[in-house]
Amino acid sequence: MRKILVFDTTLRDGEQSPGVNLSIEEKVEIALQLERLGVDLIEAGFAASSPGDFAAVKAVAERIKDARVVSLARAVEADIDAAWEALRGAAQPCLHTFLATSPIHRQYKLRMSKEEVLARVEAMVRYAAAKFPEVEFSPEDAGRTEHDFLVEVVTVAVRAGATTINIPDTVGYLTPEEYGYLFRLLREKVPGIEKVRLSAHCHDDLGLATANTLAAIQNGADQFEGTINGIGERAGNVAIEEVALALETRKGVYQATTGLKLTEIARTSRLVSRLTGMIVPPNKAIVGANAFAHESGIHQDGVLKEASTYEIIRPETVGFASNRLVLGKHSGRHAFREHLRALGYNLEGEQLDAVFRQFKELCDRKKQVTDDDILALVEQRLAHPPEHFALEGLQLTYGSAFVPTATVRVRTADGAVREEAACGNGSVDAIYKALDRATGEAVELVDYKIASVTDGADALGEVFVRLRQGDVTVQGRGVSTDVLEASAKAYLNALNRLVARRTAPAREAAALEVTRRA
Ligand SMILES: CC(=O)SCCNC(=O)CCNC(=O)[C@H](O)C(C)(C)COP(=O)(O)OP(=O)(O)OC[C@H]1O[C@@H](n2cnc3c(N)ncnc32)[C@H](O)[C@@H]1OP(=O)(O)O
Numbered sequence: 327m328r329k330i331l332v333f334d335t336t337l338r339d340g341e342q343s344p345g346v347n348l349s350i351e352e353k354v355e356i357a358l359q360l361e362r363l364g365v366d367l368i369e370a371g372f373a374a375s376s377p378g379d380f381a382a383v384k385a386v387a388e389r390i391k392d393a394r395v396v397s398l399a400r401a402v403e404a405d406i407d408a409a410w411e412a413l414r415g416a417a418q419p420c421l422h423t424f425l426a427t428s429p430i431h432r433q434y435k436l437r438m439s440k441e442e443v444l445a446r447v448e449a450m451v452r453y454a455a456a457k458f459p460e461v462e463f464s465p466e467d468a469g470r471t472e473h474d475f476l477v478e479v480v481t482v483a484v485r486a487g488a489t490t491i492n493i494p495d496t497v498g499y500l501t502p503e504e505y506g507y508l509f510r511l512l513r514e515k516v517p518g519i520e521k522v523r524l525s526a527h528c529h530d531d532l533g534l535a536t537a538n539t540l541a542a543i544q545n546g547a548d549q550f551e552g553t554i555n556g557i558g559e560r561a562g563n564v565a566i567e568e569v570a571l572a573l574e575t576r577k578g579v580y581q582a583t584t585g586l587k588l589t590e591i592a593r594t595s596r597l598v599s600r601l602t603g604m605i606v607p608p609n610k611a612i613v614g615a616n617a618f619a620h621e622s623g624i625h626q627d628g629v630l631k632e633a634s635t636y637e638i639i640r641p642e643t644v645g646f647a648s649n650r651l652v653l654g655k656h657s658g659r660h661a662f663r664e665h666l667r668a669l670g671y672n673l674e675g676e677q678l679d680a681v682f683r684q685f686k687e688l689c690d691r692k693k694q695v696t697d698d699d700i701l702a703l704v705e706q707r708l709a710h711p712p713e714h715f716a717l718e719g720l721q722l723t724y725g726s727a728f729v730p731t732a733t734v735r736v737r738t739a740d741g742a743v744r745e746e747a748a749c750g751n752g753s754v755d756a757i758y759k760a761l762d763r764a765t766g767e768a769v770e771l772v773d774y775k776i777a778s779v780t781d782g783a784d785a786l787g788e789v790f791v792r793l794r795q796g797d798v799t800v801q802g803r804g805v806s807t808d809v810l811e812a813s814a815k816a817y818l819n820a821l822n823r824l825v826a827r828r829t830a831p832a833r834e835a836a837a838l839e840v841t842r843r844a
């Protein structure tokens with residue numbers, strides 16, 4: 327069995343999904359979960375792109391010990407310097423530099439000749455290799471690059487000291503046969519290629535990302551790059567969980583494996599979905615809500631007689647609980663803490679008390695409390711900024727012939743209680759106008775999403791919002807059995823993040839200063 331390395335780019339290419347904007351704390355939280363999942367490399371961001379991304383790469387580098395931490399950099403000295411400043415504290419720092427090589431990108435975007443591209447690759451890979459123990463080079467849009475020029479560029483990068491060569495199908499254009507061929511070609515034609523790692527990086531514009539990645543592995547790739555839930559630019563990157571499960575389920579075909587702890591997949595998927603606000607479609611392979619559900623009679627009959635009739639993967643293999651009903655209103659704190667441990671969370675003290683209180687409240691409102699409900703409460707708690715504004719009360723007047731009116735009561739950190747009312751175009755609009763008045767914050771709502779955490783009429787509803795104030799965008803989440811209360815909580819959660827960002831200017835300023843020096 328060949329061991330294939332997993333390069334996770336959820337925090338970089340995944341964050342390039344339109345509308346996704348992770349805070350430093352959220353990036354660290356996801357990185358720690360990726361480490362638990364067992365990925366080999368974590369691309370934490372693009373250090374030179376902004377002070378926030380610089381600080382996030384640095385923060386991830388300081389916390390992660392078991393995986394290499396990577397920053398992306400253009401093929402320019404300033405980007406490589408910024409990446410080095412952010413990563414110098416990492417246990418295993420790694421640079422990922424890239425330059426487009428296809429005729430379209432050379433002519434229209436870079437306005438560089440082939441000779442200029444070759445010279446820049448040589449100079450920047452050499453420059454990076456003098457600082458970093460590991461340097462990955464990507465010929466961007468390799469998929470649409472002339473084959474002989476791709477061989478030339480990769481030859482130059484290997485000679486200049488690249489330790490990994492990544493072949494991106496940047497616009498998801500190639501077929502599996504075409505993409506697999508590139509790996510055979512490079513293995514055959516590039517001198518010294520046996521000393522470097524070959525990596526695949528696929529996008530899903532034609533829905534071929536998983537097939538292409540597997541083709542690369544069959545044709546000599548040692549590593550693949552992807553994201554959790556397949557998030558990323560446009561149609562997204564290859565979904566790590568899909569490739570990992572294809573290798574696991576079809577070992578006989580691929581003769582390759584990863585070091586991933588597969589039972590961590592469900593939790594990682596849930597966390598990434600919650601923090602990015604990108605809801606996983608129910609029919610998504612491996613991690614969708616329906617991936618292990620059987621609806622039709624003939625299938626149900628088959629599964630009851632023998633699960634393998636319609637299930638090629640057991641839900642437990644990827645960390646979905648097979649028994650989803652576990653605790654109830656009569657459970658105590660000890661059982662609750664033990665159960666959280668089994669779900670992978672060690673909560674103690676105030677954090678345990680707070681989640682336990684919420685769990686008991688939920689038991690009073692909901693017939694069956696499932697693991698998904700409990701995980702929603704825990705993850706909401708762990709991702710909480712300091713509570714500057716807390717919702718004390720919410721009342722709504724709604725009727726088809728009347729203007730919806732909301733009254734809210736909000737407690738501020740200094741103990742003051744503010745009550746305000748407002749009318750709106752709909753109930754949520756009325757709540758948000760009332761909250762604006764009660765908090766005194768002027769914000770613009772740029773995104774609102776709602777999803778149900780579990781099934782049934784008493785399911786927990788989860789609301790995700792994104793708010794803008796000036797050039798700062800924040801996101802917030804709220805969970806409740808009542809979707810209007812969840813809407814109010816999500817809004818206040820985002821406002822609390824806004825206040826937290828305003829009151830932490832020193833950290834941002836320090837990050838900006840380091841970027842400038844770099
Ligand atoms: C395929 C990928 O996913 S690549 C990664 C894409 N990710 C991102 O772009 C997210 C982060 N990006 C950013 O924050 C900004 O684009 C920055 C900070 C990197 C650059 O911002 P700006 O200086 O304002 O430049 P802008 O983004 O408008 O244009 C990109 C410039 O970089 C050049 N460039 C693009 N790729 C590369 C590269 N790999 N190496 C060197 N230069 C490059 C472009 O030709 C253009 O140069 P020009 O200004 O001389 O025309």
Ligand SMILES: CC(C)C(=O)C(=O)O
Pocket residue numbers: 339398424464466467492494495496497527529
């Ligand atoms: C930077 C490179 C690897 C990239 O993300 C792409 O080409 O898709």
